[in-house]
Amino acid sequence: xxxxxxxxxxxxxxGKSFILFGILGGLVTLILFTAGEVSFANNPTEEVxxxxxxxxxxxxxxxxxxxxxxxxxxxxxxxxxxxxELLMLHRLGLxxxxxxxxxxxxxxxxxxxxxxAVVLIFVVIFAGAPTSFIGFIAAFLSYLLTAGxxxxxxxxxxxxxxxxxxxxxxxxxxxxGSFHQTIQGMLLNNGQLMGRILAKVMNILPPLDxxxxxTRSLFFLEFRGGQDLIxxxxxxxxxxxxxxxxxxxxxxxxxx
Amino acid sequence: xxxxxxLSKRFxxxxxxxxxxxxxxxxKVFALIGPNGAGKTTLMRMILGWDKDYEGEIVCDxxxxxxxxxxxxWFPEIxxxxxxxxxxxxxxxxxxxxxxxxxxxxxxxxxxxxEKDTLVKNYSKGMRQRLGVAQALIxxxxxxxxxxxxAGLDFFGQLQMQTLIGKLKAQGKTIILNSHLLxxxxxxxxxxYLFMNTHVFRHFDKAEFEHESLADMFIATAKGAxxxxxx
Amino acid sequence: xxxxxxVLWFVCGAAxxxxxxxxxxxxxxxxxxxxxxxxxxxxFDEDWPGFQPGxxxxxxxxxxxxxxxxxxxxxxxxxxxxxDRTPVYALSMDVDPDGQVVVLLLNARDFRSFADAGDLDASxxxxxxxxxxxxxxxxxxxxxxxxxxxxxxxxxxxxxxxxPATSRLLDADDEYRRLWVQEMEALAQYAKEDSRQNHQLCxxxxxxxxxxxxxxxxxxxxxxxxxxxxxxEKVEGTAQYIENITLSKLSGxxxxxxxxxxxxxxxxxxxxxxxxxxxxxxxxxFDWKTDFFNTSVTFEDYxxxxxxxxxxxxx
Numbered sequence: 186x187x188x189x190x191x192x193x194x195x196x197x198x199x200g201k202s203f204i205l206f207g208i209l210g211g212l213v214t215l216i217l218f219t220a221g222e223v224s225f226a227n228n229p230t231e232e233v234x235x236x237x238x239x240x241x242x243x244x245x246x247x248x249x250x251x252x253x254x255x256x257x258x259x260x261x262x263x264x265x266x267x268x269x270e271l272l273m274l275h276r277l278g279l280x281x282x283x284x285x286x287x288x289x290x291x292x293x294x295x296x297x298x299x300x301x302a303v304v305l306i307f308v309v310i311f312a313g314a315p316t317s318f319i320g321f322i323a324a325f326l327s328y329l330l331t332a333g334x335x336x337x338x339x340x341x342x343x344x345x346x347x348x349x350x351x352x353x354x355x356x357x358x359x360x361x362g363s364f365h366q367t368i369q370g371m372l373l374n375n376g377q378l379m380g381r382i383l384a385k386v387m388n389i390l391p392p393l394d395x396x397x398x399x400t401r402s403l404f405f406l407e408f409r410g411g412q413d414l415i416x417x418x419x420x421x422x423x424x425x426x427x428x429x430x431x432x433x434x435x436x437x438x439x440x441x
Numbered sequence: 442x443x444x445x446x447x448l449s450k451r452f453x454x455x456x457x458x459x460x461x462x463x464x465x466x467x468x469k470v471f472a473l474i475g476p477n478g479a480g481k482t483t484l485m486r487m488i489l490g491w492d493k494d495y496e497g498e499i500v501c502d503x504x505x506x507x508x509x510x511x512x513x514x515w516f517p518e519i520x521x522x523x524x525x526x527x528x529x530x531x532x533x534x535x536x537x538x539x540x541x542x543x544x545x546x547x548x549x550x551x552x553x554x555x556e557k558d559t560l561v562k563n564y565s566k567g568m569r570q571r572l573g574v575a576q577a578l579i580x581x582x583x584x585x586x587x588x589x590x591x592a593g594l595d596f597f598g599q600l601q602m603q604t605l606i607g608k609l610k611a612q613g614k615t616i617i618l619n620s621h622l623l624x625x626x627x628x629x630x631x632x633x634y635l636f637m638n639t640h641v642f643r644h645f646d647k648a649e650f651e652h653e654s655l656a657d658m659f660i661a662t663a664k665g666a667x668x669x670x671x672x
Numbered sequence: 673x674x675x676x677x678x679v680l681w682f683v684c685g686a687a688x689x690x691x692x693x694x695x696x697x698x699x700x701x702x703x704x705x706x707x708x709x710x711x712x713x714x715x716f717d718e719d720w721p722g723f724q725p726g727x728x729x730x731x732x733x734x735x736x737x738x739x740x741x742x743x744x745x746x747x748x749x750x751x752x753x754x755x756d757r758t759p760v761y762a763l764s765m766d767v768d769p770d771g772q773v774v775v776l777l778l779n780a781r782d783f784r785s786f787a788d789a790g791d792l793d794a795s796x797x798x799x800x801x802x803x804x805x806x807x808x809x810x811x812x813x814x815x816x817x818x819x820x821x822x823x824x825x826x827x828x829x830x831x832x833x834x835x836p837a838t839s840r841l842l843d844a845d846d847e848y849r850r851l852w853v854q855e856m857e858a859l860a861q862y863a864k865e866d867s868r869q870n871h872q873l874c875x876x877x878x879x880x881x882x883x884x885x886x887x888x889x890x891x892x893x894x895x896x897x898x899x900x901x902x903x904x905e906k907v908e909g910t911a912q913y914i915e916n917i918t919l920s921k922l923s924g925x926x927x928x929x930x931x932x933x934x935x936x937x938x939x940x941x942x943x944x945x946x947x948x949x950x951x952x953x954x955x956x957x958f959d960w961k962t963d964f965f966n967t968s969v970t971f972e973d974y975x976x977x978x979x980x981x982x983x984x985x986x987x
Contacts, residue, residue, distance in 0.1 A: 192528055196519055242791075270491060277533075374762055385738075394785065395785065401793070405793050407793055407794040411695075418688050422684065
């Protein structure tokens with residue numbers, strides 16, 4: 186499976202996309218650092234916190250979109266190009282192919298997310314930030330894992346749905362997920378029965394904003410309570426379980 | 442080497458094979474010929490174990506190793522020819538160093554050693570087909586299944602493929618060849634099976650097409666079948 | 673995958689789910705209660721005599737993962753679930769079915785989730801949460817002072833009100849916006865430095881905005897809009913004033929920190945009311961807070977018609 190994943194990385198980690206994502210991430214970072222005063226509820230907030238916080242927020246959303254773009258069509262492509270049969274002949278079963286594709290997508294998404302954050306990394310190293318080495322690494326890891334998790338989810342969707350539908354669902358997943366708690370709050374706030382039901386249904390979607398808050402908490406060394414970490418791990422566990430089960434199903438039914 | 446007993450296969454309402462019996466001896470080149478849709482590729486998929494939805498039996502010798510080259514093999518476009526073979530070798534669990542040595546040997550075997558560092562996307566159709574055969578040779582198979590290896594090749598490409606099949610036969614490989622190119626089959630096959638449809642089917646061997654061309658045999662079979670209302 | 677690995681994997685999942693559920697166990701989490709208690713204990717006697725945030729019951733929204741969400745009442749009797757009420761996910765003042773004014777509240781985590789746009793750290797979120805509790809408790813206080821009896825006819829939802837149409841037109845009016853900003857800056861200047869000149873600047877800016885309003889709308893429309901603005905400045909401006917004082921008390925910053933910016937759009941009366949309350953605190957030579965809610969007096973009445981310290985001295 187190592188060779189299979191390596192080829193996946195080689196195919197999707199092209200120089201052009203790296204440069205594009207690096208520039209995009211850099212632009213966002215620089216724009217946000219020069220965006221000026223930020224306020225919350227009519228009160229000015231701590232500039233350094235709001236600036237780094239906004240950086241993580243925007244980069245996470247962009248990383249989410251990158252994960253969707255990377256993963257939305259890989260399984261369909263694998264099927265269309267009839268790659269599976271020769272691989273099976275060379276002893277790579279469908280279960281491991283499915284796992285390899287999902288893991289490959291997650292790794293590519295994580296790599297692209299890292300490229301998006303390159304300028305931020307430079308800023309943290311050379312200009313300083315209210316964090317420590319461990320805090321930064323932990324925050325960066327949770328940021329990368331969020332993108333990876335999203336890639337896994339989109340990969341599973343692509344097993345059952347065509348790429349176009351997956352693209353739409355993936356974008357919705359990122360948008361709704363990034364404002365999950367706010368949207369859920371608004372649904373509950375209107376007090377209607379339908380709003381309350383929809384708010385419950387929303388629990389199925391990953392709360393990317395909570396994951397992003399975890400990233401920021403780790404970055405600002407204000408890790409408290411661990412509830413956000415547990416929520417993150419629960420979703421990660423569920424995602425991995427679904428990926429394994431989907432791979433098992435591919436192996437059993439002999440089709441991805 | 443392999444025996445197919447009472448094989449029946451349907452695709453929905455359409456019957457593809459009805460109690461088909463075939464026999465493949467080792468060290469020979471067998472050709473499967475017939476019109477499109479007669480079930481030649483389906484038969485190969487059943488032999489490979491990718492299509493298990495059939496009745497009857499496919500009995501092979503113990504520990505038989507299979508190699509397969511599809512009609513239009515997919516290769517990673519970003520790799521060179523040799524890297525493609527290394528890739529499949531590594532997928533099988535071969536270590537990197539051995540994979541490089543073995544892939545170089547296979548490239549030489551199919552006559553692609555001069556193009557081993559060329560990206561696959563720049564390969565001609567003939568080179569791709571030969572790379573497909575090289576891929577099928579990974580793992581030193583006893584039985585090679587080649588699906589339309591000469592399809593779409595120019596005269597020179599067809600000659601190269603014939604030579605390659607002859608060379609593999611000389612090495613003692615058993616080859617089942619799927620082809621539309623009758624003169625190609627006449628050059629390389631020792632025996633074969635002609636499929637017209639479920640009910641019209643015949644075995645032939647080299648001795649027969651020394652007297653009668655495959656094309657004539659094909660036409661005569663079709664005529665006879667039409668007279669009997671079977672085709 | 674080996675059987676033992678599968679078992680281990682599902683054991684990990686079960687452990688995670690258990691930790692997740694235990695984190696939500698109890699009626700309200702300890703951190704929220706800690707923040708609420710801190711906020712309710714704050715002493716506002718010198719800031720607004722009579723206001724005690726701790727005396728108003730809190731109805732906290734409790735999210736349940738699978739079952740129906742519920743309301744948790746927190747008052748002097750402690751915590752208890754109220755089962756027969758539809759919870760409202762809001763930070764607000766409300767009157768419960770028994771006629772009791774209560775503060776509707778979220779827990780601290782939900783507050784942060786709802787409000788956070790990526791620019792909040794945990795400590796700031798906690799501070800704003802506590803400030804919001806005092807803000808809403810102050811609305812309860814206003815109700816207790818008779819504010820809603822004074823405005824019993826209603827301001828915003830009055831039938832046939834011209835205010836919504838006027839507001840819409842003014843929101844799109846660049847000149848009006850310019851005049852509003854000019855007035856806000858004059859107020860900020862006056863808040864920072866009490867002088868006759870700054871008082872006059874404020875008055876001139878106010879007058880200029882008033883003149884513009886009369887030039888665009890008829891007298892009834894202007895009067896209705898001014899009544900609406902005055903009401904909101906009174907209700908929300910003073911609550912914002914208490915909110916900012918809370919932030920100042922908890923963070924140790926001088927209250928002047930809140931003069932550095934002001935809101936626009938629908939929240940603009942929060943800022944203008946706060947600026948005016950801040951100015952009156954500094955310059956009024958009378959107790960402007962007594963009878964502020966039980967009469968229809970406005971900030972303008974006090975700022976521009978009642979002589980103030982500095983002005984009197986100069987006169």
